[in-house]
Amino acid sequence: MGSFIDDGLLGDDGTELEGYRLSIDEALNAARKRYKWMPLCAVEEWIILDAIVTDEERAKVTAAGCQPIFLFAHKVVHDEQRRFEPGHWVRSSMGTAFKEGYLFETRNTVYVLLGPGHRKSASIEAIFSLF
Template identity: 50%
Template sequence: MDEISIVDAMGSGQAVLMHGTDGSRDAVVTEVRASFPGKPYCLVEDWWVFKADLTSDELLRVHSAGHLPLILFAHRVVEDSQHRFHPGDWVRSSMCRAFSDGVFFETRNTVYVLLGQGHGQTASLKAIFSFF
Protein backbone atom coordinates (compact mmCIF):
# COMPACT_ATOMS: atom_id res chain seq x y z
CA MET A 1 0.00 0.00 0.00
CA ASP A 2 1.51 3.36 -0.92
CA GLU A 3 1.59 6.46 1.29
CA ILE A 4 -1.34 8.15 -0.44
CA SER A 5 -3.53 5.06 0.09
CA ILE A 6 -2.66 5.04 3.78
CA VAL A 7 -3.51 8.73 4.18
CA ASP A 8 -6.79 8.23 2.29
CA ALA A 9 -7.67 5.27 4.51
CA MET A 10 -7.09 7.39 7.62
CA GLY A 11 -9.84 9.80 6.71
CA SER A 12 -9.41 13.44 7.65
CA GLY A 13 -6.39 13.02 9.95
CA GLN A 14 -3.32 15.01 8.98
CA ALA A 15 -0.02 13.21 8.49
CA VAL A 16 3.05 14.88 9.99
CA LEU A 17 6.51 14.54 8.50
CA MET A 18 8.94 12.99 11.00
CA HIS A 19 12.69 12.44 10.89
CA GLY A 20 14.47 9.31 12.01
CA THR A 21 18.23 8.93 11.81
CA ASP A 22 20.42 9.65 8.81
CA GLY A 23 23.39 7.88 10.43
CA SER A 24 25.35 5.16 8.67
CA ARG A 25 24.28 1.55 9.12
CA ASP A 26 27.39 0.79 11.18
CA ALA A 27 26.90 3.80 13.47
CA VAL A 28 23.21 3.01 13.98
CA VAL A 29 23.87 -0.66 14.76
CA THR A 30 26.63 0.29 17.22
CA GLU A 31 24.29 2.73 18.97
CA VAL A 32 21.32 0.36 19.18
CA ARG A 33 23.51 -2.46 20.53
CA ALA A 34 25.01 -0.14 23.17
CA SER A 35 21.66 1.38 24.17
CA PHE A 36 19.67 -1.87 24.15
CA PRO A 37 22.17 -4.66 24.87
CA GLY A 38 20.97 -8.11 23.86
CA LYS A 39 17.65 -6.87 22.47
CA PRO A 40 16.80 -7.74 18.84
CA TYR A 41 16.66 -4.77 16.49
CA CYS A 42 15.13 -4.06 13.11
CA LEU A 43 16.23 -1.21 10.83
CA VAL A 44 13.30 0.17 8.80
CA GLU A 45 12.64 2.78 6.11
CA ASP A 46 9.51 4.34 4.66
CA TRP A 47 7.73 4.18 8.01
CA TRP A 48 4.65 5.48 9.77
CA VAL A 49 4.16 5.93 13.51
CA PHE A 50 0.47 5.74 14.28
CA LYS A 51 -0.93 7.13 17.50
CA ALA A 52 -4.04 5.15 18.40
CA ASP A 53 -7.09 7.34 18.90
CA LEU A 54 -8.34 5.94 22.21
CA THR A 55 -10.91 6.84 24.82
CA SER A 56 -9.57 7.93 28.21
CA ASP A 57 -10.44 4.49 29.66
CA GLU A 58 -8.62 2.71 26.82
CA LEU A 59 -5.62 4.99 27.23
CA LEU A 60 -5.50 4.27 30.96
CA ARG A 61 -5.44 0.51 30.23
CA VAL A 62 -2.65 0.96 27.67
CA HIS A 63 -0.54 3.02 30.10
CA SER A 64 -1.19 0.64 33.01
CA ALA A 65 0.17 -2.19 30.82
CA GLY A 66 3.38 -0.19 30.39
CA HIS A 67 2.72 0.82 26.80
CA LEU A 68 2.34 3.98 24.77
CA PRO A 69 -0.56 4.17 22.28
CA LEU A 70 1.87 4.01 19.34
CA ILE A 71 2.21 1.37 16.62
CA LEU A 72 4.81 1.35 13.86
CA PHE A 73 4.19 0.33 10.27
CA ALA A 74 7.19 0.21 7.93
CA HIS A 75 7.05 -0.45 4.21
CA ARG A 76 10.64 -1.66 4.09
CA VAL A 77 12.81 -3.67 6.42
CA VAL A 78 16.49 -2.91 5.83
CA GLU A 79 17.95 -5.36 8.34
CA ASP A 80 16.63 -7.55 11.14
CA SER A 81 19.16 -8.78 13.70
CA GLN A 82 17.21 -12.03 14.26
CA HIS A 83 16.42 -12.63 10.55
CA ARG A 84 12.69 -12.73 11.31
CA PHE A 85 12.09 -10.34 8.43
CA HIS A 86 13.90 -10.19 5.12
CA PRO A 87 15.22 -6.98 3.53
CA GLY A 88 12.36 -5.41 1.59
CA ASP A 89 9.61 -6.97 3.74
CA TRP A 90 7.01 -4.79 5.46
CA VAL A 91 6.47 -4.93 9.22
CA ARG A 92 3.88 -3.77 11.74
CA SER A 93 4.87 -3.63 15.39
CA SER A 94 3.02 -4.34 18.57
CA MET A 95 2.40 -1.41 20.93
CA CYS A 96 5.33 0.75 21.84
CA ARG A 97 6.97 0.68 25.26
CA ALA A 98 9.34 3.61 24.68
CA PHE A 99 10.12 5.99 21.82
CA SER A 100 13.57 7.55 22.15
CA ASP A 101 14.97 10.47 20.18
CA GLY A 102 12.40 9.95 17.43
CA VAL A 103 14.63 7.08 16.27
CA PHE A 104 14.34 4.09 18.62
CA PHE A 105 10.83 2.63 18.72
CA GLU A 106 10.93 -0.05 21.40
CA THR A 107 8.37 -2.81 21.82
CA ARG A 108 8.48 -5.73 24.24
CA ASN A 109 10.53 -7.86 21.85
CA THR A 110 12.26 -5.49 19.42
CA VAL A 111 13.84 -2.10 18.97
CA TYR A 112 12.88 -0.67 15.59
CA VAL A 113 15.36 1.90 14.29
CA LEU A 114 13.64 4.52 12.13
CA LEU A 115 15.86 5.45 9.20
CA GLY A 116 15.37 8.63 7.17
CA GLN A 117 12.04 10.39 6.88
CA GLY A 118 8.71 8.93 7.88
CA HIS A 119 5.29 10.07 8.96
CA GLY A 120 3.18 10.25 12.08
CA GLN A 121 -0.57 10.24 12.27
CA THR A 122 -3.45 9.63 14.65
CA ALA A 123 -5.79 6.82 13.62
CA SER A 124 -8.29 4.38 15.06
CA LEU A 125 -7.06 0.93 16.04
CA LYS A 126 -9.39 -0.49 13.41
CA ALA A 127 -7.68 1.57 10.70
CA ILE A 128 -4.19 0.76 12.00
CA PHE A 129 -4.82 -2.98 12.04
CA SER A 130 -6.50 -2.93 8.63
CA PHE A 131 -3.11 -2.43 7.00
CA PHE A 132 -1.96 -5.85 5.94
Protein backbone atom coordinates in the same frame (compact mmCIF):
# COMPACT_ATOMS: atom_id res chain seq x y z
CA MET B 1 8.08 12.92 0.42
CA GLY B 2 4.74 11.50 -0.65
CA SER B 3 2.60 9.29 1.48
CA PHE B 4 3.34 5.60 1.38
CA ILE B 5 0.26 4.73 3.42
CA ASP B 6 -3.16 4.54 1.76
CA ASP B 7 -4.39 8.16 1.99
CA GLY B 8 -8.01 7.01 1.75
CA LEU B 9 -7.55 4.91 4.87
CA LEU B 10 -5.59 7.26 7.08
CA GLY B 11 -6.08 10.72 5.56
CA ASP B 12 -3.23 13.22 5.37
CA ASP B 13 0.46 12.40 5.72
CA GLY B 14 0.63 13.63 9.30
CA THR B 15 3.71 15.21 10.82
CA GLU B 16 6.99 14.65 9.00
CA LEU B 17 9.77 13.26 11.18
CA GLU B 18 13.39 12.42 10.56
CA GLY B 19 14.90 9.15 11.73
CA TYR B 20 18.60 8.34 11.88
CA ARG B 21 20.41 10.02 8.97
CA LEU B 22 23.79 8.30 9.04
CA SER B 23 24.64 4.79 7.86
CA ILE B 24 22.73 1.72 8.94
CA ASP B 25 25.86 0.42 10.71
CA GLU B 26 26.18 3.64 12.72
CA ALA B 27 22.47 3.55 13.56
CA LEU B 28 22.63 -0.06 14.75
CA ASN B 29 25.81 0.59 16.76
CA ALA B 30 24.20 3.61 18.46
CA ALA B 31 21.09 1.57 19.26
CA ARG B 32 23.15 -1.38 20.56
CA LYS B 33 24.95 0.88 23.05
CA ARG B 34 21.58 1.77 24.56
CA TYR B 35 19.92 -1.66 24.26
CA LYS B 36 22.33 -4.43 25.18
CA TRP B 37 19.96 -7.39 24.84
CA MET B 38 16.95 -6.33 22.77
CA PRO B 39 16.77 -7.51 19.15
CA LEU B 40 17.15 -4.65 16.66
CA CYS B 41 15.24 -4.20 13.42
CA ALA B 42 16.16 -1.34 11.05
CA VAL B 43 13.38 0.04 8.84
CA GLU B 44 12.76 2.74 6.23
CA GLU B 45 9.60 4.39 4.90
CA TRP B 46 8.03 4.30 8.36
CA ILE B 47 5.12 5.85 10.15
CA ILE B 48 4.36 6.01 13.87
CA LEU B 49 0.65 5.61 14.45
CA ASP B 50 -0.89 7.13 17.56
CA ALA B 51 -3.98 5.05 18.24
CA ILE B 52 -7.09 7.08 18.97
CA VAL B 53 -8.28 5.65 22.29
CA THR B 54 -10.57 6.66 25.13
CA ASP B 55 -9.15 7.78 28.48
CA GLU B 56 -10.20 4.42 29.93
CA GLU B 57 -8.41 2.49 27.16
CA ARG B 58 -5.31 4.68 27.56
CA ALA B 59 -5.25 3.94 31.31
CA LYS B 60 -5.40 0.18 30.65
CA VAL B 61 -2.62 0.36 28.04
CA THR B 62 -0.43 2.46 30.36
CA ALA B 63 -1.07 0.07 33.27
CA ALA B 64 0.20 -2.74 31.04
CA GLY B 65 3.47 -0.83 30.48
CA CYS B 66 2.70 0.26 26.93
CA GLN B 67 1.65 3.36 25.03
CA PRO B 68 -1.11 3.38 22.39
CA ILE B 69 1.43 3.70 19.57
CA PHE B 70 2.32 1.38 16.72
CA LEU B 71 4.95 1.38 13.99
CA PHE B 72 4.31 0.52 10.38
CA ALA B 73 7.22 0.34 7.94
CA HIS B 74 7.09 -0.41 4.25
CA LYS B 75 10.69 -1.55 4.13
CA VAL B 76 12.67 -3.73 6.51
CA VAL B 77 16.37 -3.04 5.95
CA HIS B 78 17.89 -5.42 8.52
CA ASP B 79 16.40 -7.66 11.21
CA GLU B 80 18.92 -9.21 13.61
CA GLN B 81 16.68 -12.18 14.31
CA ARG B 82 15.72 -12.65 10.65
CA ARG B 83 12.00 -12.62 11.43
CA PHE B 84 11.40 -10.17 8.59
CA GLU B 85 13.01 -10.37 5.16
CA PRO B 86 14.78 -7.27 3.80
CA GLY B 87 12.40 -5.28 1.63
CA HIS B 88 9.26 -6.63 3.33
CA TRP B 89 6.84 -4.56 5.43
CA VAL B 90 6.29 -4.81 9.18
CA ARG B 91 3.65 -3.63 11.64
CA SER B 92 4.80 -3.67 15.25
CA SER B 93 2.97 -4.71 18.34
CA MET B 94 2.02 -1.89 20.71
CA GLY B 95 4.94 0.34 21.57
CA THR B 96 6.46 0.95 24.98
CA ALA B 97 8.51 4.07 24.09
CA PHE B 98 9.74 6.31 21.27
CA LYS B 99 13.17 7.75 22.07
CA GLU B 100 15.70 10.06 20.47
CA GLY B 101 13.59 10.43 17.35
CA TYR B 102 14.71 7.12 15.86
CA LEU B 103 14.23 4.33 18.43
CA PHE B 104 10.76 2.78 18.62
CA GLU B 105 10.51 0.21 21.41
CA THR B 106 8.10 -2.66 21.88
CA ARG B 107 8.31 -5.37 24.53
CA ASN B 108 10.21 -7.64 22.13
CA THR B 109 12.07 -5.43 19.66
CA VAL B 110 13.72 -2.06 19.16
CA TYR B 111 12.98 -0.67 15.70
CA VAL B 112 15.70 1.64 14.40
CA LEU B 113 14.01 4.24 12.19
CA LEU B 114 16.14 5.28 9.23
CA GLY B 115 15.59 8.39 7.12
CA PRO B 116 12.34 10.31 6.78
CA GLY B 117 9.03 9.12 8.15
CA HIS B 118 5.73 10.37 9.55
CA ARG B 119 3.66 10.38 12.70
CA LYS B 120 -0.11 10.59 12.77
CA SER B 121 -3.22 9.54 14.62
CA ALA B 122 -5.40 6.67 13.44
CA SER B 123 -8.17 4.48 14.75
CA ILE B 124 -7.31 1.01 16.04
CA GLU B 125 -9.42 -0.41 13.20
CA ALA B 126 -7.40 1.48 10.60
CA ILE B 127 -4.10 0.42 12.18
CA PHE B 128 -5.04 -3.25 12.15
CA SER B 129 -6.40 -3.06 8.61
CA LEU B 130 -2.92 -2.21 7.29
CA PHE B 131 -1.87 -5.27 5.29
